[in-house]
Amino acid sequence: MRVMSERQPIPRHVAIIMDGNGRWAKLRGKERYEGHIQGVAAVREAVRAAVRNGVEYLTLYAFSTENWGRPAEEVEALMSLFCTSVINETPSLVEQGVRVKLIGHRSHFSEKVQRYLTEIEERTADGGRLTLILAIDYSSRDEITDAVRKIAAEVADGRIGAAEITERTIGQALYTADYPDPDFIIRTSGECRLSNFLLWQASYAEFYFPQVLWPDFTEEDFDKAMEVYASRERRYGLI
Ligand code: IPE
Ligand code: IPE
Ligand code: MG
DSSP: OOOOOOOOSSOSEEEEEOOOHHHHHHHTTOOHHHHHHHHHHHHHHHHHHHHHHTOSEEEEEEEEGGGGGSOHHHHHHHHHHHHHHHHHHHHHHHHHTEEEEEESOOTTSOHHHHHHHHHHHHHTTTOOSEEEEEEEEEOHHHHHHHHHHHHHHHHHTTSSOGGGOOHHHHHHHSTTTTSOOOSEEEEOTTOOOOSSSSTTTTTTOEEEOOOOOGGGOOHHHHHHHHHHHHTOOOOTTOO
16 A cells, blocks of 8 residues: 655656657658657757755656567657667766666667667766656566566476565566656647557656647646646645
């Protein structure tokens, strides 16, 4: 059972489903990848605002496992964008005290992309102000399935009894074992669904679905979201 915490005006962990890049591009008669490029600018805004607001963890859903099913051209554009973003953004992340971590499969990426992703984690490892968790090739159901496999293997080995499995055992077997649950989940572009994102971790999160398309998201939009969060009353099943 959870202990009711005091009202916290600033969420400790914000998670964002960055949606609407394709629609943003379409509205401007551009190719979808141009929406993704502009989406990187919005990531910069969100990170800056998160640091300024004193948020400790920011998780960004950047690429779902289902996104591999998009046209090859778009997937390739996204892969090369991940690599150029690592090169371009790392110095500013280091300067802001941001530590980057990844959740997802990783092994499905080419060796080159994996190298870039590892590099950003290594180069930002000392960041102490904000942990930026990038969900890339992430699927919450895969994550839960992996956790079940891990725990089942421990039971089979006799390291843990089936009756000893608790909520904590499961939380510790997820990719997010080292991070607190998200307090606040934002999905841009007006879509109101989770799309396989943090299903377990979102149990008591607050949700917010602004209409803004991700490439248009600014620091002001983040600040507005913080106001929305501060107005919510979290009850955790109590009265
Ligand atoms: C989100 O924008 C970015 C990724 C999923 C990589 P979309 O590409 O889903 O944009 P829409 O939803 O088609 O507008
Ligand atoms: C979810 O957005 C994944 C990311 C934002 C990375 P999608 O655009 O892929 O999700 P659906 O298809 O609208 O559910
Ligand atoms: Mg979308």
